[in-house]
Amino acid sequence: MQTISIVQKQNNIGSVQFLPVNLFASVMGISGLSLAWRQASKLFGSSPVIADCIGIVAVLMFIALSIGYLSKWMLYPQKVADEFVHPILGNFFGTIPISILLLSSIVGIYSEIAGQTLWIIGTATTLVLSYVFVSRLLKGNQELGNAVPAWLIPVVASLDVGVAGGTMPFPWAHEINLLCLAIGGIAALVFFTLILARLIHQAPLPAGLTPSLLILIGPFEVGFLSYTNFTQRIDQFASLLFYFGLFLFIVLFFKVFKKSVPFGVSWWGVSFPMAALSNAAIKYALFVHSWLLVAIAAIILTLLSIVLIVLFIRTLNILFNGKLLKG
Template structure:
């Protein structure tokens, strides 16, 4: 974010030019954690009130971010435009649309019509955004150093499209659901390969981008939930996605172990939240189909890890907001 300069109104009052669009990833993480706790309530009798409470927080955070980023768009359009055109940061606009696709799972119990309308906007916007980003990639020569885990969000993010369809009483196994599953899984392969190649043969990611490594588990974790939602089956491919999720988590946990010492807290740390929540949902749903000491243990362990991590991120961000250091944490 140090690419962007600070803008002010003609009155000289500082504006929200520093507010990063990637902070919408916090909504994704909170909604994912809410879904995970609801799954845990079905499986293990956990209090459903926890899921409802986390979901309510996610809605409040989303509304606050929409107002804040909307104000940024109105007062600092050039900063917003620069953010959208950035080869890495621009892909994070997909987090806004994914939030619109996930929030209906929480809101459908309160207002089915609002949830459906939000999902329609998210589905249309995510499809258009995926097309736009792929067109951008194919129109201009890209630099290998820009191939970071954030590149997974715009196209592989389509995997989130079918997740709310059962809750909205929409058939997931129709053309739209299959379209999202096909595009998401197809592009996951070359994008993961490209990013992995960049990690192997180019300079290491800057410390500020280290948390985004956790995004690499998302195609497998979300892919599992989407595949089982669309196909309605739990076949060998679903099991393979679950196994890949566990393997990638084991690798990435090793990469994250020094995060607190190498990289001071920034709001970019929220990049770990949704992949952790999605992995927890994957593990819980797999445990529901194949209960056992191992699968139940993994599911409960991930639920604890995701809950502690996201609570820590939330409290640290809230502290930064109340102490007036959000600009620094967004850099």
């Protein structure tokens, strides 16, 4: 009877075959929140323990999702293959190397070797996926309607290499960071233009994809972090990246956060762009020493924290009521 009860409970929760790869965006968001609170300890004097606790949650989430998705891959390989070749969903595989890269920064605080190992794994995976996705697009016959913000995720992954490894001690790390900055920067410019053209000239995104609009700020804020980590300075070009990303966030905020947009896993698409903006705002405020920028950094960090708490609770809710893992 106990075995039957366990099986029934598993059936109520759902099947791992329906575990969406875009749920790894949650690890990106939580990791970004941990890094933001780590920087906040320098700007606001908050306790580093907050960042530590959030970082632990991010690591545990990544382990749980990795086990779940590997199980899906072994038990339902065709489901994973279909997801990978999908013109929109396939781009979310870029959330996996980004998660690894961000976790390398979190873990690296406690173990340099572990952090460096994760960075190498994340960098190698990022370069492979960048090649695969760009090659796929260059096959031609792409529908302009598929030019959605998710196209930017593999591009942002390239930029995240420099965010996590801008100061790696390896003699070859400088050129790898430069390579990834070049790939991410130029590809982001091209893809952003294509996506903007689609958003202007074609029908609005479906409600389920609306939260992904915030991904559009990713290349600018992640680009700011990657560029400043690589050059070890904040110059006028970096300032332009930060301010345009901030402007775009304000424009898109009121288009995304509406009651008419239903909740789903796709909402995690707002988490990392907001986390990148928060990290960039704090870093810029530490550089400029302006009360206005300090206030902006505080508002964005508070907003990010609230949004991620709500997303975390609502995701657990749809997991245990059986909606998350049901076909």
